[in-house]
Amino acid sequence: MPIVKSExxxxxxxxxxxxxxxxxxxxxxELGFGLVDxxxxxxxxxxxxxxxxxxxxxxxxxxxxxxxxxxxxxxLVFEDKGPGIQNIDEALKDGFTTSRGLGLGxxxxxxxxxxxxxxxxxxxxxxxxxxxxx
Amino acid sequence: xxxxxxxKMGEFLLVTIQVDMHDRLALTLQDDLTEMIVKNRAHGVLxxxxxxxxxxxxxxxxxxxxxxxxxxxxxxxxxxxxQPAVAITLVELGLSLPGVRTALNVEKGMELLRVSLAAPNGxxxxxx
Amino acid sequence: MENLLQKIxxxxxxxxxxxxxxxxxxxxLVAQHLLKTVAAARLMGADCxxxxxxxxxxxxxxxxxxxxxSVITRASLADAFVVALQRTGATxxxxx
Numbered sequence: 001m002p003i004v005k006s007e008x009x010x011x012x013x014x015x016x017x018x019x020x021x022x023x024x025x026x027x028x029x030e031l032g033f034g035l036v037d038x039x040x041x042x043x044x045x046x047x048x049x050x051x052x053x054x055x056x057x058x059x060x061x062x063x064x065x066x067x068x069x070x071x072x073x074x075x076l077v078f079e080d081k082g083p084g085i086q087n088i089d090e091a092l093k094d095g096f097t098t099s100r101g102l103g104l105g106x107x108x109x110x111x112x113x114x115x116x117x118x119x120x121x122x123x124x125x126x127x128x129x130x131x132x133x134x
Numbered sequence: 135x136x137x138x139x140x141x142k143m144g145e146f147l148l149v150t151i152q153v154d155m156h157d158r159l160a161l162t163l164q165d166d167l168t169e170m171i172v173k174n175r176a177h178g179v180l181x182x183x184x185x186x187x188x189x190x191x192x193x194x195x196x197x198x199x200x201x202x203x204x205x206x207x208x209x210x211x212x213x214x215x216x217q218p219a220v221a222i223t224l225v226e227l228g229l230s231l232p233g234v235r236t237a238l239n240v241e242k243g244m245e246l247l248r249v250s251l252a253a254p255n256g257x258x259x260x261x262x
Numbered sequence: 263m264e265n266l267l268q269k270i271x272x273x274x275x276x277x278x279x280x281x282x283x284x285x286x287x288x289x290x291l292v293a294q295h296l297l298k299t300v301a302a303a304r305l306m307g308a309d310c311x312x313x314x315x316x317x318x319x320x321x322x323x324x325x326x327x328x329x330x331x332s333v334i335t336r337a338s339l340a341d342a343f344v345v346a347l348q349r350t351g352a353t354x355x356x357x358x
Contacts, residue, residue, distance in 0.1 A: 014157040021154060021188055036264055039188060039219040043227065046190040105191050108227035214307065218267035221302040236307035238274055243307075 004065045004072075011078065012058035017049045020061055024076065031065055031072050033134055041074060041132040044112035047105040048078045048128050056080030056126055066131070073114070073133040078126075085120040092118070138163045140170050146178040146247055147171065147209075148240075152185040160196045167200060171207045178247035179204050182240055184215025194229045201234045210250040212236065214243035263299045270308045277346045278303055281339050283314030293328045300333050309349070311335070313342035 009023060010016055024045040028038040045061075052059045059080025066073040085091050092107045106128070110116040113130035120126040136159065141148040147170055149163070167179060181197065183189065189197075201211040214237045224231070235250075237243040270278055280299065285292075300310040313336045315323075320337075323330065336342040347354065 018154050018156045025187075036219045036222055039223045040226065042188050043190050043223045046188060046192075047227075050190070050192060105227075108191070108229070111226050111228070112223065216306045218264055218271060218302065218306065221267060221305040222263060222298070224305055225298050225301045230301070231305065236305060238271065238276070238307045242274070242276070 002067045004067050006062060006064040008060055008062050010058075011049050011052045011061050011080075013053065017046060017053060020049045021046050023063060024074070027063060027065060027074055028132075031074055031134055033074070033132070037132060037134070040112040041076075041130070044109040044130055044132075045076055047109040048076070048130065051105065051128070052078050052080045052082075052126075056082035058082075059125075071133050073131050075115075075129065075131040077129045079128075081125040084122040084124050084126055085118070086122055088118055088120060137166060140166060142170075142174055142176070143180075145174075145176055145251075146180055146244070147174070147176045148180045148182065150182040150185070154186075154188065155193065157192060160193060164196060164200055164203070168203055168207070171204060171209050177209050177251055179209055179211040180240065180243045180247060181211065181213045182215050182243075183213055183220075184217065184239070186220065187217065189216070189220050189224060191227065191229055194224065194231055197234050198231060205233075210235070210247055212243040212246050214239055263295065263302065266299060267302055267306065270303060270306065275308060277309050277311065277349060279311045279313055279339065279342045279346060281314040281342070282312065282319070283316070283339065285314070285319065288319045288322050290326050290328065293323060293326060297328070297330070297333065309334075311342045311345055313337070313339045 009020060011020060021042050024042045025038060028041055033041070049061065057080060059078060059082070062077040064075045066075055092110065106118060109130060114133045115131040117129045118126070138149060138151060138159065147167065149167065170176065171179065179200065181200065197213055204211045212235045216236060235246060237246050266278060266280070269275070280296065296312060300312070303310045311334045315335055315337055334345060336345060
């Protein structure tokens with residue numbers, strides 16, 4: 001899958017989360033995504049970025065624009081070397097609670113993406129990849 | 135440190151969020167609002183999010199917290215101006231903002247606040 | 263969906279009536295799409311009434327196990343209109 005452009009950005013703080021949103025927005029606009037699609041991928045990025053900071057001990061994101069046949073896409077790969085996810089299936093279930101927000105929001109982010117994958121092993125960090133196709 | 139301004143309008147407080155907030159700013163807003171509700175004995179809080187292009191679960195929880203804390207302090211909260219793209223995304227995300235009343239714009243939001251003040255227990259149609 | 267929601271913002275409509283009279287069948291996807299539209303409108307501060315539900319669709323909805331929850335539905339557009347008027351506190355009086 002030809003990668004047209006790619007950039008790596010740190011995801012270690014609250015400010016980084018805001019910056020990731022802005023970067024993803026800019027890339028989505030450049031790729032010609034409609035407003036709703038832009039909002040979906042930016043929001044999904046925000047969720048995963050927050051997981052990376054809050055649960056993963058900080059990490060980074062690889063932002064890539066893709067070109068496959070006629071379609072263009074935006075792929076985000078978040079990686080951290082944190083404690084990892086114990087039970088991915090559990091985490092993918094909708095876990096938003098109204099109070100402390102114990103759910104990882106992975107399920108929600110997955111619904112906002114065209115393609116989504118999670119790789120994680122306890123003690124070995126986590127890698128979440130989301131792609132939105134135009 | 136930057137803060138989001140809170141305006142006093144009679145017995146209501148009006149907050150207009152116009153920046154992409156980082157977490158600390160959102161938490162500061164919560165604290166500031168809570169203090170102002172008490173200090174001014176406000177009975178209504180109007181949060182205008184018409185400029186917000188992204189509402190993720192953190193911001194959603196913040197809005198929910200503000201509504202809950204305000205209720206404890208006998209103030210009603212109405213969130214207004216949610217953009218369609220944001221609403222569609224929140225539905226897909228599965229975030230329903232329980233306990234947060236919403237209205238289309240500031241005018242309708244104020245009306246909702248007035249109505250909820252008129253009813254003794256603040257029970258209004260729009261509670262989710 | 264976007265169009266309806268944009269219109270709600272533009273007109274400041276508190277209630278939107280989504281009439282599906284012309285729709286012959288509804289599958290799970292369409293039903294879910296309708297529900298999502300209602301949910302989004304509610305989040306924004308408006309409400310939706312779905313009208314024009316024919317007998318086929320009513321049966322399909324039940325058969326598919328789609329949970330309409332608290333979404334208001336009416337068979338006819340006229341009935342939906344009456345509900346909308348009631349909710350906005352308006353009435354129609356017969357002229358003399």
